[in-house]
Amino acid sequence: MAGEKKYKAPNKATVAEMRALFIDPVPDERKVDEALKHLKYLVEKYRPLMLAMESCTKCGHCAENCHTYLGTRDPNNIPTNRADLFRKAWKAAYTLEGKLFGKLVGAEPLSLDTIEKMYSYFYQCNECRRCAMVCPFGIDTCEVTFAGRQLLHWLGMVPKLQAQVGAAMYRTGNHTGLPKPGLVDTCEFLEEEMLEETGVEIKIPIDKPNSDVLYIPSSADFLLNPNTMMGAAKFFHYLGVNWTMSSEIAEAGNFGLLFDQRYTMRHNIMRLLNEAVKLGVKKIVWGECGHGWRTGKMYVPSMADRPIPVPIVHLHDEVSYYIRTGQLKLNPEVNSNPTTLHDPCNFVRACNMADTLREVITAVTTDFREMTPNRERNFCCGGGSAILYDEPEMYDLRIKFSAKKAEQVRATGVGEHGEGYLVAPCSICKAQLYPMVEEHQLGVEVKGLIDLVGTALYPPIKKND
Amino acid sequence: MEYLVLQILPYISVTIFVVGVMYRLGKWASARIVHNIVLTPAPPTLGGAAVNYAAEVALFRSLFKGDKSLWAGAWIMHFALLNIIGGHIVGFAFLGEQFKFIGTSAELSKEMSNLLGTTFGIVIWVALLYLLYRRFAINEVKLVSAPADYLHLLLLLGIVTCGNLMRLIPEYGVHYETAQTYFIQLATFQPVHLEHINFIFVLHLLLVQILMIVFPFSKLMHLFGMFAERWIINRPYVEPAPGLPGVKVSASSSTTTVTAGGKTTAGGV
Numbered sequence: 001m002a003g004e005k006k007y008k009a010p011n012k013a014t015v016a017e018m019r020a021l022f023i024d025p026v027p028d029e030r031k032v033d034e035a036l037k038h039l040k041y042l043v044e045k046y047r048p049l050m051l052a053m054e055s056c057t058k059c060g061h062c063a064e065n066c067h068t069y070l071g072t073r074d075p076n077n078i079p080t081n082r083a084d085l086f087r088k089a090w091k092a093a094y095t096l097e098g099k100l101f102g103k104l105v106g107a108e109p110l111s112l113d114t115i116e117k118m119y120s121y122f123y124q125c126n127e128c129r130r131c132a133m134v135c136p137f138g139i140d141t142c143e144v145t146f147a148g149r150q151l152l153h154w155l156g157m158v159p160k161l162q163a164q165v166g167a168a169m170y171r172t173g174n175h176t177g178l179p180k181p182g183l184v185d186t187c188e189f190l191e192e193e194m195l196e197e198t199g200v201e202i203k204i205p206i207d208k209p210n211s212d213v214l215y216i217p218s219s220a221d222f223l224l225n226p227n228t229m230m231g232a233a234k235f236f237h238y239l240g241v242n243w244t245m246s247s248e249i250a251e252a253g254n255f256g257l258l259f260d261q262r263y264t265m266r267h268n269i270m271r272l273l274n275e276a277v278k279l280g281v282k283k284i285v286w287g288e289c290g291h292g293w294r295t296g297k298m299y300v301p302s303m304a305d306r307p308i309p310v311p312i313v314h315l316h317d318e319v320s321y322y323i324r325t326g327q328l329k330l331n332p333e334v335n336s337n338p339t340t341l342h343d344p345c346n347f348v349r350a351c352n353m354a355d356t357l358r359e360v361i362t363a364v365t366t367d368f369r370e371m372t373p374n375r376e377r378n379f380c381c382g383g384g385s386a387i388l389y390d391e392p393e394m395y396d397l398r399i400k401f402s403a404k405k406a407e408q409v410r411a412t413g414v415g416e417h418g419e420g421y422l423v424a425p426c427s428i429c430k431a432q433l434y435p436m437v438e439e440h441q442l443g444v445e446v447k448g449l450i451d452l453v454g455t456a457l458y459p460p461i462k463k464n465d
Numbered sequence: 466m467e468y469l470v471l472q473i474l475p476y477i478s479v480t481i482f483v484v485g486v487m488y489r490l491g492k493w494a495s496a497r498i499v500h501n502i503v504l505t506p507a508p509p510t511l512g513g514a515a516v517n518y519a520a521e522v523a524l525f526r527s528l529f530k531g532d533k534s535l536w537a538g539a540w541i542m543h544f545a546l547l548n549i550i551g552g553h554i555v556g557f558a559f560l561g562e563q564f565k566f567i568g569t570s571a572e573l574s575k576e577m578s579n580l581l582g583t584t585f586g587i588v589i590w591v592a593l594l595y596l597l598y599r600r601f602a603i604n605e606v607k608l609v610s611a612p613a614d615y616l617h618l619l620l621l622l623g624i625v626t627c628g629n630l631m632r633l634i635p636e637y638g639v640h641y642e643t644a645q646t647y648f649i650q651l652a653t654f655q656p657v658h659l660e661h662i663n664f665i666f667v668l669h670l671l672l673v674q675i676l677m678i679v680f681p682f683s684k685l686m687h688l689f690g691m692f693a694e695r696w697i698i699n700r701p702y703v704e705p706a707p708g709l710p711g712v713k714v715s716a717s718s719s720t721t722t723v724t725a726g727g728k729t730t731a732g733g734v
Contacts, residue, residue: 047496048697054489055690058614059539060599060606061532075608084609097682105683106611133504136528136539137687138521138694140502212710239712282710302500311705321707352505352702376506 006113007120008397010389013163018156020167021264025156032110036093038151039110043090048143053090056080056139062131067379068124071400076121079131079141085118086144119157122148124397126384127258127291128345133376145385146261153260161389162259169255169268173248174219180206180247186222187229187245194230198458202237204229207279208244214276215245215315216296217287218252218427225430227447228288231454232315238457239322243285246275252289253427257299258385265295269303272296276310284312288448290346290426291385297351314351316425319453320359328363330456335365337421338414339452340444342371342405342433343378344426360449361423364456371408379404381424383432398432399439406440415443425449470671471647472657478674485681490689498697507702514701521695538599542592545585549628552582557648560641579632586629593622613683620676627669637665 018025026034043050062079063069069077076082084106091098091107098107108114125145132140152158158166168177178186187204194202205211215236221229236243249272256265276284286296296312322328341361347353354375362368371378382401389395414420415437422437422444424430433446508514520526525543528536555563556578564574597618600606631637643661650657679685 044492044496045499047493047498048502048694050493050496051690051694051697054493055684055687055694057684057687058606058609058611059528059535060603060609061528061535063605063609065531069605078605078609080609095682101613103612104616105613129504132698134527134531136521136525137691138504138527138698139690140504140694140698143502236709239709241709242711285709298501298503313705313707317704317707318709327712348506349504350502352507352704354506376504 007117008124008393009116009120010123010159010161010387010394011391012119013156013158013160015156017160017163017167018158020170021153021158021163021260023153023156023158026154028112031112031115031155035115035151035155036089036110038154039086039089040094042147042151043086043094046143046147048140049147051137052083052139052141052144053087055137056083056087057137059136061134061136062141065130065134067128067130067382067404068126068401071382071403072124072397076117077124079125082121082125083139083141083144085114085121086148089114115152115155115157118148119152122152123159123387124401126345126380126382126387126401128380128384129349130345130377130379133349146257149259150261158259159387159389162255162386165253165255165386166259166264169251169264173246173271174251175253175255176219176223178219178222178250183222183245183247183250186226190226190230190233193226194233194458197460198234199461200237200458202230202233202458204233205244206250207247209279211242211244211279212282213241213243214279214281214284215243215287216252216272216284216292217245217250218289218292219250220427220431221287221448222250224434225288225427225448225451227451227454228430231448231450231452232287234454234457235315235319235450238328244279244281246279248275248278252287252292252296253386254292254295254299255386257291257295261299265299266303266305269295269300270305272300273304273306273309281310283310285318286312286314288315288425288427288450290344290428292427294346294350314353314356315450316353316356316360319450320356323359323363328457330363330453331459332364332366332456334455334459335421335452336367337365337419338367338369338412338416339365339421339423339447340369340371340409340412340414341374341449342381342409342422342424342429343375344424344429345378345380345384347426348376348378357425357449360453364449364452365421369412369414371412373408379408381405381429381432382436383428386428388428388431399436402432402436402440405433406436406442409437409440409442409444418443420444421447421452423447423449423452467659467662467667470667470674471659471662472651474671474674475651478677482677482680486686486689489681489686493689493693501700501702502698503700503702504698505702507700509701509703511701514699517699518695521699522691535599538592538595542589542596545589545592548581548585549589552578552585556582556641557645560645583629583632586625586632590622590625590629593618593625597622617679617683617685620672620679624669624672624676627665627672630665631669637663639663639666 015025066079088108089110092109097105122145127142127145129142165175184206254268256268286293293314382398424433425448430446437444525540561575561578562571564577600610631639647657
């Protein structure tokens with residue numbers, strides 16, 4: 001297993017790391033048989049997957065619409081060819097035409113090599129669903145990637161990053177593995193920060209009993225994107241909302257969506273619903289996290305083991321509502337830098353948020369410029385589905401995947417004088433774009449959207465310097 | 466040979482087509498739509514979703530937005546194909562006099578029927594040639610093509626070429642009456658008469674039957690896949706009601722009041 005590496009791929013989780021996810025890795029000699037069993041199970045269970053297997057006409061329209069193909073020109077990164085990793089094996093093993101005609105109809109028996117290839121290319125897919133949008137039939141190759149990663153997970157093949165995050169979530173209730181004292185400390189620090197910046201005493205409560213609203217932040221907002229955390233706190237404070245976060249589920253993300261849509265996803269969802277009941281909140285508000293919000297909005301109804309106790313909404317849907325009804329006094333002139341918006345794929349193509357984001361950003365900035373293409377036609381940042389690997393060859397791929405994004409940002413001209421804002425209201429987008437704007441020298445600073453709402457609500461006090 | 470293709474094979478090929486398609490659709494139906502994977506922006510009403518659905522199915526809207534030349538080739542091909550299949554049905558049923566129902570004379574109707582048939586026959590032939598050219602000429606399309614993808618196009622081209630030869634070269638022509646008689650004999654399980662029938666006609670029918678046999682076991686199932694997949698991703702979605710519990714209306718001139726309690730309207734599918 002170790003040593004020879006034919007395909008570019010992130011390092012795999014060790015046996016111990018897989019066992020922390022309650023999976024015993026399947027030894028090589030049994031992998032093909034096991035994989036074929038899982039393949040049949042998955043294809044026969046999920047209709048979108050079966051339709052992807054059986055009704056693609058290979059028109060090739062998806063190729064030029066996938067940023068991973070555009071960035072690498074690797075034929076296996078053409079969405080329909082990525083799906084072929086699955087389709088060929090499905091045809092060869094389980095269809096009449098595949099058994100009779102083999103290669104002629106594009107069938108190829110599954111091999112250990114193909115499984116390694118799946119591991120490489122299903123983890124080069126950003127699950128952005130741009131191919132689903134452009135496909136004339138609406139075939140969603142993201143569903144194939146989902147199923148592919150599920151199969152690989154059951155075989156015990158998960159990237160270290162995903163496996164470690166999954167285990168940290170199980171242990172601590174957030175992806176960074178921060179225990180409660182760490183969360184509380186960070187929040188106190190951010191409270192002081194806000195007091196110094198705005199002169200207003202704004203709280204960031206954790207596990208506060210008798211709260212009305214449970215806010216689900218991305219755990220990256222505690223350390224990596226503190227302005228996003230402070231922005232949300234300012235918004236709630238401004239409206240006088242009785243809100244809290246929970247140390248049990250201080251995580252908007254749900255990596256179950258990305259590698260295990262069964263146990264891992266369900267476990268995280270039930271953790272959320274349990275906590276909502278324990279704290280007695282009336283509404284759950286989700287923070288800036290793309291795949292997490294897709295899970296929260298679209299997968300909670302189908303995965304929850306009991307009726308959903310309270311409404312679950314997104315922070316920006318609330319912000320835009322209060323902007324629309326004129327209840328926020330905003331000072332957009334504090335955000336006067338040229339600003340462009342990166343539409344997170346999950347927000348615009350899976351969660352109906354294209355208008356919402358625009359309502360908010362136009363209200364809190366003075367120089368907003370659209371990227372082209374934008375809204376649901378936007379390209380992924382290249383980090384989608386958390387393929388944020390740091391191994392040199394994987395990092396190099398991430399730079400290539402973000403080439404289309406860099407081109408888009410440059411075309412807006414926001415970074416011409418090195419003072420542009422690139423607003424990306426999604427934790428994974430931010431984690432990808434922080435290094436990418438440097439790699440591509442875009443002259444922009446990556447921001448969250450609620451960050452700008454925060455500054456527009458509470459303009460910083462001028463320091464005499 | 467003629468006896469086999471015209472008398473025996475049709476029963477076999479129609480059976481395989483019907484049973485095969487039903488088997489495939491049955492398998493699709495037994496797989497479930499587990500999660501809500503609607504593509505957004507999604508309209509809030511069923512009517513809005515129906516408009517999107519229709520635009521995709523009838524006009525290939527996604528293709529039009531993304532690639533005009535592929536759209537032109539694909540849409541024109543399918544539009545011509547639909548008309549040709551329809552033309553075969555009404556042409557044989559009414560012997561070319563179908564346009565009498567919209568007020569033409571019998572003569573004019575026959576002429577229109579011939580003109581439309583010939584035109585669509587040539588149009589689809591050109592469109593198919595373009596689609597085949599694309600498979601060879603565009604690198605990305607070549608990269609995704611399996612041998613079967615070329616063969617499907619060649620099969621369709623063969624069918625259309627035979628049809629056009631019958632249309633354009635008088636000695637290969639087959640009259641509506643002959644075809645009608647043939648289909649009636651076939652449908653009523655009588656022996657078919659094989660006079661007035663030429664080699665091209667036999668070849669045309671043979672290729673069509675091969676297409677019918679291949680259909681349920683190939684990507685040609687995309688005909689049904691289109692409707693099935695669109696049913697999954699083009700749906701209405703109703704957003705939950707906004708408004709945070711316990712918010713006091715601040716100094717504002719807004720007329721809208723805050724929805725306390727934040728109850729949702731029917732969220733989800």
